[in-house]
Amino acid sequence: MSTVPQRFVILVVPEHVEDRGRASVEDSAVRAAVVEATGETGNSGYPRYAGHGIVADIDPETRTVEAILLDGRELDYGLTPLVRDADQG
Template sequence: MNTQPQRFGILVLPETVEAHDTATLTRNAIRSAVVDATGEQGASGYPRYVGDGVEADIDPETRAVEALLVDGAELSLGLVARVVDASEV
């Protein structure tokens, strides 16, 4: 039985956003996406999640984004990605 989350929300934010609460993060996001598990491992070795133009390898235990493409490209300097519950996007 697979116990890892099947869906996450991803927020792309300017790295200057220092908030920790999801509501503030969501308001400051320049892009958001809901990504679903593909059942595959990404190049990083972590589960691959895809949706809304975003492909991400996410460590489901720590919610760390290990690899990320937005519309097929890496994030520009000055941007960061945060993982939240899909229902919060």
């Protein structure tokens, strides 16, 4: 039996960053937020998570963002959302 996580961290990172040097993905993010399960299912068919101006449908098994809005707007080209477990250090 698998349980759906109640929260994730979403990192929005630029696609064009080829060499981060010693910077972590977290340090390269232009935006990061903890999102929590809303109990709703999004139009994509996956659970919806929201928090800090981000609303996202996330596949909890693959940790893939299937749909996302930042402050009510679509994600700009060149930006990629990444998902991390909220308890990941």
